[in-house]
Amino acid sequence: MTELFRTPVTITPLKKLLDYHASIFMVGSCFSENIFVKLKTHKFNVSGNPSGIIYNPVSISRCITRLIENKRYIADELFFHDGLYRSFDHHTSFSDSDINLVLDKINGSFDSAYEFLCRTDLVIITLGSAFVYELRENQRIVANCHKLPDREFTRRLLTVNEIVDSLVTTVDKLLTLNPSMQIVFTVSPVRHLRDNAHENCVSKAYLITSINQLQDNYSQVSCFPSYELMLDELRDYRFYNADMVHPSDVAIDFIWNRFCRFCFDSKTLDFIRMYQPVLASMNHRIQTSDPVKIAQFTLSIRKMLNTIKDRFPDLQLETEYMWLENYGK
Numbered sequence: 450m451t452e453l454f455r456t457p458v459t460i461t462p463l464k465k466l467l468d469y470h471a472s473i474f475m476v477g478s479c480f481s482e483n484i485f486v487k488l489k490t491h492k493f494n495v496s497g498n499p500s501g502i503i504y505n506p507v508s509i510s511r512c513i514t515r516l517i518e519n520k521r522y523i524a525d526e527l528f529f530h531d532g533l534y535r536s537f538d539h540h541t542s543f544s545d546s547d548i549n550l551v552l553d554k555i556n557g558s559f560d561s562a563y564e565f566l567c568r569t570d571l572v573i574i575t576l577g578s579a580f581v582y583e584l585r586e587n588q589r590i591v592a593n594c595h596k597l598p599d600r601e602f603t604r605r606l607l608t609v610n611e612i613v614d615s616l617v618t619t620v621d622k623l624l625t626l627n628p629s630m631q632i633v634f635t636v637s638p639v640r641h642l643r644d645n646a647h648e649n650c651v652s653k654a655y656l657i658t659s660i661n662q663l664q665d666n667y668s669q670v671s672c673f674p675s676y677e678l679m680l681d682e683l684r685d686y687r688f689y690n691a692d693m694v695h696p697s698d699v700a701i702d703f704i705w706n707r708f709c710r711f712c713f714d715s716k717t718l719d720f721i722r723m724y725q726p727v728l729a730s731m732n733h734r735i736q737t738s739d740p741v742k743i744a745q746f747t748l749s750i751r752k753m754l755n756t757i758k759d760r761f762p763d764l765q766l767e768t769e770y771m772w773l774e775n776y777g778k
Contacts, residue, residue, distance in 0.1 A: 456681045458674055460707060463631060466714040467570060469493065469764070474562075474569040476512060478504045478577030480637040480675060480696075487705045490728060491721055492764065496569075499562035500555075500592065501540020504577030504641075506656070507607065508592035510615040511538065513574075517622045519563050521556045524548055530595060537584070537591040544595070571712070572623055572630060574616075575675070577637045579607045579655040580648070606652065612659040620667055633671050633712075634660040638679030638704070640694045673711055678704050720764070723757050731772055747776050 467473075473488060475481045475497035482502065488495040500512045515538075527534045533544040534551045543558075545551045566572075581590045582602040594602060616634075623630055636656045641649045653676055663670045679688070679696060686693060688700040696704070709721055730750050737743065754769055 455684065458677050458681050460674060460711050461671070462711050463571075463633070463671055464668075465631060467712055467717065468714050469717045469720050469761070471570040472496075472565065472568055473571045473573065474566050475573045475575070476500075476503065477509055477573075477575030478502060478637040478639065480577070480635075480639055481573065481575035483696075483701050484573070484575075484705065484708060487701075491724060496562055496565040498540075499558045500536075500538055501542055503540075503592045504637075505579065505581045505590065505592070505607070506576050506612045506659070507581060507590045507615045508538065509574060509576070510619040511590075512592070513572075513619045514622055516559060516563055516566060517626055519559075521559065522552060524552065527551060530597060535593075535595050537589070537593065537595070540593055541595060567626065569627070569630060571633065573633045573635065573673075574619075575635050575637050576656045576660070577639065578641045579612060579652040580604060580641070581607055606648075607655065609655050609658050609662075612655060613662050616659060616663055617666075620663060620670060624667075624669060630669065631671065632667070632669055633673050634663065635673040636660070636676040638676045638696050638700070642694055673708060675704055675708075678707060720757070720761055723753070723760070727753050727757070727769060731769065735776070743776070747773055750776075 469492070471494065473493060473495045475485050475488075475495065477498070479502050481497060485495060485497045499516060503509050503512060522536065522538075526538075527536055527548060529535075533546055534548045535541070535544045536551070536555060539555060543551060543554050545554070582594050582604050583590050585601055585603055588603075591602070620632060623632060636653055640646075641652060657676070660672050664672055679700060683696075683700050683703060688697050688703075689695065690697050709718060713721070727750060730746075735743070750773055754766055754773070757764065758766055
């Protein structure tokens with residue numbers, strides 16, 4: 450009997466580990482948002498999801514391709530539904546009753562993302578589902594149905610060849626933009642159970658198979674096994690939220706820690722370890738008005754910050770020192 454009571458997932462680190470100066474671009478499903486927040490709160494230079502959350506590989510590929518081509522959206526590409534102008538390529542957060550505001554929001558997001566992507570060191574693409582929704586009128590795959598009637602769409606499963614073809618286009622364009630860029634694919638651990646568990650398994654298998662083919666063909670492509678970690682190392686419903694679909698905070702923290710070891714060099718791992726208690730303290734709600742206890746608490750945090758500043762002198766910690774000055778006031 451194993452003492453671990455779980456089956457460990459072996460993870461091969463990136464060929465070139467990153468430091469805390471690295472620029473990281475993320476796009477894909479809602480799980481990419483979880484890791485994005487972790488990176489952002491740990492002071493990494495990160496940008497992501499210029500179109501909002503996207504699940505299927507064809508829409509993700511379209512987003513990145515259009516971004517690289519720096520092709521702006523125009524009014525004719527939007528549609529009006531339920532009082533709002535919307536885009537089939539974008540999340541509902543880009544919708545508005547004013548068409549000009551929608552275009553400004555969409556193109557503004559793309560402009561800043563394009564500038565970031567041109568200088569990024571790592572692109573992380575999170576695939577959520579191999580199922581797509583096509584508009585019946587023109588067979589165009591959409592990123593978001595915007596709650597339009599089901600009769601307007603055809604739902605189908607992409608083939609592995611379709612997935613690979615779309616992602617090959619994406620990888621080629623990314624490496625043309627920056628040949629030294631590293632690209633990481635991962636499959637979201639979020640369970641897509643709108644229909645049934647069997648289809649979720651088939652969908653995830655198609656995505657994993659496609660990523661495996663890309664790894665065989667590109668030395669710059671790696672895989673981080675988010676889904677496999679959830680499936681094998683966290684094989685228990687206690688690691689899910691109440692909806693039994695999304696990973697819990699504990700699971701996200703576990704996958705985040707494995708991601709850090711996959712992605713970053715030893716000095717950066719040291720920074721993350723040293724910064725975590727500071728981050729936890731900044732989220733701490735003061736429970737006392739005793740000035741002595743407050744002074745003791747702030748002194749301990751100041752010592753942590755000073756140690757970090759000595760070890761990482763070029764790291765910007767002004768926000769943390771300002772928070773410390775105002776703590777308890």
